[in-house]
Amino acid sequence: MNNLSFRQTIFLYLSDHLDGERSVNSIFHILTGKRSSQTIQDIKWYNLTKYFHMFPYWKISDFTAETDELVKYELIDTNENLVRMTAKGKQYLTDFLLHYDWPAFFNGWKYGQAESLFWKRVSLLIQCLSYALAKNRSFLPVFEEEEVQQWLKQRWPKNDKTKQVLADALLGELFQLLEQLSNQDAFLFSYRLSGYNYTGLTMRQLSEMTLLEEDECYFRFQAVIHYLLEHVDQTTYLKEAAYNLIEKTVLTRTTKHTLYYLKQGFTMDEISYIRQLKRSTIEDHVVEIASEDEEFQIHQYVSEYWKNLIVNKMKSEKTMKLKTIKEALPEPGVNYFIIRLTLAYYGGNHGNT
Amino acid sequence: MGTLDNRLYEWFGYSSFKHNQREIIESVLSGEDVFLMTATGSGKSLCYQLPALLKQGTAIIVSPLLALMENQVQELKQLGIKNVASYNSFLSLKEKKSVLNRLPEYKLIYISPESLQQKDVLDKLSRLNVSLLAVDEAHCISQWGHEFRTDYLKIGEARNKMGSPPCLALTATAAPEVRKDILDKLNMKDPVIKCDTVDRTNISIRTIKKETEEEKRIELIDCVRKLPKPGMVYVGSRKKAEELAEAIKNEMPFAASAYHGGMTKEDRHLIQQQFLLDEVQIICCTNAFGMGINKPNIRFVIHFDYPKDIESYVQEMGRAGRDGQRSTSILLYTEIDHVFPRKMIEWEFPTEEEVQYICEVLRTDDSHDVTRKRVESYGFEDVHARFISHYWEEWRNKEDARSQEEFINMVIKRRKGWKFNKLIQMEEWISNNNKCRRETLLETFGETLQSPAKQCCDVCGITEPLEDVDEAGDAGFPMMSWQDRLYALLQQQTHKG
Numbered sequence: 001m002n003n004l005s006f007r008q009t010i011f012l013y014l015s016d017h018l019d020g021e022r023s024v025n026s027i028f029h030i031l032t033g034k035r036s037s038q039t040i041q042d043i044k045w046y047n048l049t050k051y052f053h054m055f056p057y058w059k060i061s062d063f064t065a066e067t068d069e070l071v072k073y074e075l076i077d078t079n080e081n082l083v084r085m086t087a088k089g090k091q092y093l094t095d096f097l098l099h100y101d102w103p104a105f106f107n108g109w110k111y112g113q114a115e116s117l118f119w120k121r122v123s124l125l126i127q128c129l130s131y132a133l134a135k136n137r138s139f140l141p142v143f144e145e146e147e148v149q150q151w152l153k154q155r156w157p158k159n160d161k162t163k164q165v166l167a168d169a170l171l172g173e174l175f176q177l178l179e180q181l182s183n184q185d186a187f188l189f190s191y192r193l194s195g196y197n198y199t200g201l202t203m204r205q206l207s208e209m210t211l212l213e214e215d216e217c218y219f220r221f222q223a224v225i226h227y228l229l230e231h232v233d234q235t236t237y238l239k240e241a242a243y244n245l246i247e248k249t250v251l252t253r254t255t256k257h258t259l260y261y262l263k264q265g266f267t268m269d270e271i272s273y274i275r276q277l278k279r280s281t282i283e284d285h286v287v288e289i290a291s292e293d294e295e296f297q298i299h300q301y302v303s304e305y306w307k308n309l310i311v312n313k314m315k316s317e318k319t320m321k322l323k324t325i326k327e328a329l330p331e332p333g334v335n336y337f338i339i340r341l342t343l344a345y346y347g348g349n350h351g352n353t
Numbered sequence: 354m355g356t357l358d359n360r361l362y363e364w365f366g367y368s369s370f371k372h373n374q375r376e377i378i379e380s381v382l383s384g385e386d387v388f389l390m391t392a393t394g395s396g397k398s399l400c401y402q403l404p405a406l407l408k409q410g411t412a413i414i415v416s417p418l419l420a421l422m423e424n425q426v427q428e429l430k431q432l433g434i435k436n437v438a439s440y441n442s443f444l445s446l447k448e449k450k451s452v453l454n455r456l457p458e459y460k461l462i463y464i465s466p467e468s469l470q471q472k473d474v475l476d477k478l479s480r481l482n483v484s485l486l487a488v489d490e491a492h493c494i495s496q497w498g499h500e501f502r503t504d505y506l507k508i509g510e511a512r513n514k515m516g517s518p519p520c521l522a523l524t525a526t527a528a529p530e531v532r533k534d535i536l537d538k539l540n541m542k543d544p545v546i547k548c549d550t551v552d553r554t555n556i557s558i559r560t561i562k563k564e565t566e567e568e569k570r571i572e573l574i575d576c577v578r579k580l581p582k583p584g585m586v587y588v589g590s591r592k593k594a595e596e597l598a599e600a601i602k603n604e605m606p607f608a609a610s611a612y613h614g615g616m617t618k619e620d621r622h623l624i625q626q627q628f629l630l631d632e633v634q635i636i637c638c639t640n641a642f643g644m645g646i647n648k649p650n651i652r653f654v655i656h657f658d659y660p661k662d663i664e665s666y667v668q669e670m671g672r673a674g675r676d677g678q679r680s681t682s683i684l685l686y687t688e689i690d691h692v693f694p695r696k697m698i699e700w701e702f703p704t705e706e707e708v709q710y711i712c713e714v715l716r717t718d719d720s721h722d723v724t725r726k727r728v729e730s731y732g733f734e735d736v737h738a739r740f741i742s743h744y745w746e747e748w749r750n751k752e753d754a755r756s757q758e759e760f761i762n763m764v765i766k767r768r769k770g771w772k773f774n775k776l777i778q779m780e781e782w783i784s785n786n787n788k789c790r791r792e793t794l795l796e797t798f799g800e801t802l803q804s805p806a807k808q809c810c811d812v813c814g815i816t817e818p819l820e821d822v823d824e825a826g827d828a829g830f831p832m833m834s835w836q837d838r839l840y841a842l843l844q845q846q847t848h849k850g
């Protein structure tokens with residue numbers, strides 16, 4: 001067996017968490033950041049929010065080939081379309097985890113959507129400042145998107161003095177935050193930046209310089225971005241780059257739509273009719289809301305009796321598998337929706353029971 | 354004529370016109386249609402910018418290159434010419450509206466060919482006093498038009514709707530039949546035709562035949578090692594671009610990088626910028642690289658795979674030596690190289706079965722327009738969908754007696770035949786070792802050799818320049834700590850001291 005690639009290893013890591021309860025594709029959806037109700041539930045239940053959207057560019061064709069390889073090496077098996085770790089797989093993972101130095105912070109669920117625009121703003125700002133301070137105006141901006149340019153225009157300092165002040169302050173803020181990270185991670189960030197006399201490096205070039213795989217470079221670079229986003233509140237200027245990017249609750253657009261009707265007092269069947277969507281789709285939305293929305297009132301849907309039963313079964317059976325839980329319940333009378341809802345509620349922001 | 358010079362100086366800061374700029378500008382000012390073929394970077398934009406500012410009304414500049422458009426607008430604004438704008442798909446709805454409502458206030462509007470097709474845009478333009486219609490990269494009408502730039506084909510129609518303003522077509526390369534096509538499609542009448550020679554006397558030309566791909570690779574490495582840098586290597590596929598960049602880096606102390614459409618936009622931008630600043634010395638790229646790039650000191654262009662027509666070859670090798678210094682063009686080939694470009698041409702078009710299928714489907718429900726999106730929804734890729742929707746519409750307009758599939762397949766057959774002929778012409782040029790390559794190259798553009806070049810071609814005999822060994826050996830990027838790098842980026846003034 002050759003050494004596994006970084007993303008194959010991460011795949012193993014997630015397989016270990018979902019052991020035997022989810023399919024290969026559900027892990028693919030987590031890593032590429034698919035914002036579907038099912039995937040969102042998976043990351044909540046199995047406490048994998050961090051790993052969401054870790055490799056958004058992973059193609060399904062490559063993914064299939066790479067997981068087939070894992071099966072071939074007997075690190076996992078995928079009978080009945082469920083991923084199970086083999087002893088060999090567990091051993092491989094243990095060895096990896098023993099030596100792997102995780103980044104200081106990474107949370108794809110929380111910052112996966114904000115990361116790209118935040119980086120574009122920071123890097124365009126620094127590039128423009130760098131050229132302005134060097135009194136050189138002829139350069140191609142690293143990002144040309146109108147929304148990034150507009151953001152910059154509104155904050156662009158008017159004269160040389162304020163430019164210098166902004167540059168100094170940014171430098172101070174970045175130094176302070178990056179110093180908490182490993183040299184390598186800070187290196188990835190600063191070498192990705194462009195400015196006068198210095199052009200940023202591509203992921204391939206960063207990989208050649210750090211001797212990390214390209215995927216790992218990408219992951220660790222995004223981890224720095226997430227780390228900065230997590231700590232922008234300690235800053236004055238860097239914070240501006242996160243302006244309007246971080247939302248409190250992360251619901252999909254269509255779910256927000258359903259939430260709006262729920263708050264108006266419509267029942268799920270009524271919403272299903274109004275929105276011309278299947279009842280099961282509305283159920284997906286409500287499950288998503290249950291896990292995300294702090295104001296969600298579970299007792300409107302699940303009685304205290306059933307709630308306790310389901311939570312207890314989940315704990316005693318040590319599983320998140322709906323079928324197992326349903327079969328373990330003493331009497332019928334509860335549908336999968338109720339179980340999913342309960343699990344989502346306690347797996348999400350309310351999970352302190 | 355003193356006023357033209359005065360304006361040139363006042364608005365653009367130049368004290369004199371370059372070679373034939375004045376003649377062209379005078380023709381444009383007098384309302385004549387003008388066809389202009391001149392190398393990129395030779396000041397062709399001035400040929401419409403100056404007349405646009407002098408004439409009553411608004412000039413419309415059609416350009417397919419968004420970045421180039423934005424750059425020109427920025428440059429004009431920096432010169433103090435504020436009443437210019439660009440209109441393209443990158444603008445927000447609000448910005449688009451704002452530009453459309455203020456059209457008469459502008460002297461120049463840059464617009465993408467796609468945007469020119471939109472009804473609301475055309476309506477506004479038809480009521481506007483258009484002083485001039487300039488079409489940049491006009492060869493898109495012919496060389497690519499039928500497949501990739503069907504929007505270009507409709508510029509002629511748009512011109513009529515604008516009240517047939519004087520038209521200026523600009524291109525860097527166009528063989529005689531392409532030129533004819535351009536004049537025809539843009540409805541240009543008795544145009545003034547100005548063509549620079551395509552001959553680049555400072556670039557030597559060589560083709561090298563090898564037996565195998567591996568021998569080609571060895572030859573490439575050898576050329577790259579010896580020739581002065583920076584340089585470019587053109588290849589036919591993304592994978593090969595990666596492999597060769599890797600090989601060059603591994604075997605030599607030069608910074609090399611791949612560039613192709615499969616990379617992220619950000620990474621592509623970084624490579625382009627590194628190349629411009631000589632941080633990377635060798636680029637291995639597909640033909641995705643180069644559009645609108647202007648780097649004066651490229652010393653060599655090597656074709657590891659040959660392009661599918663001579664115009665592309667001239668355009669690509671012509672990126673070398675813009676500074677007028679001695680430069681080298683080398684084309685490597687083997688006997689089996691003819692397979693891949695033929696496949697590429699086949700892939701550009703839907704197959705006969707696909708045409709048959711889509712026509713049947715579309716006929717069963719012809720209550721809707723045959724848009725590109727609709728064709729795509731049946732599993733057709735973008736380029737094919739554009740092609741089908743365009744010719745479906747043309748079939749309808751012509752009220753052709755044949756069935757849709759007969760009509761479309763006839764077009765495909767004609768287009769493929771044309772492309773294969775262009776490819777054969779390219780291949781004949783490559784393997785013709787009996788006559789000066791420069792002479793045969795010029796012949797295909799309807800030119801004759803004026804004065805022999807000092808370093809002409811491998812048939813006439815050339816000596817390749819050699820790199821000063823001392824200059825080489827500057828591999829990779831300078832290493833500094835992350836702190837130093839951040840500091841260097843943001844403390845420019847302090848550094849200058």
Ligand SMILES: [Zn+2]
Nearest residue numbers: 789809810813
């Ligand atoms: Zn010759």
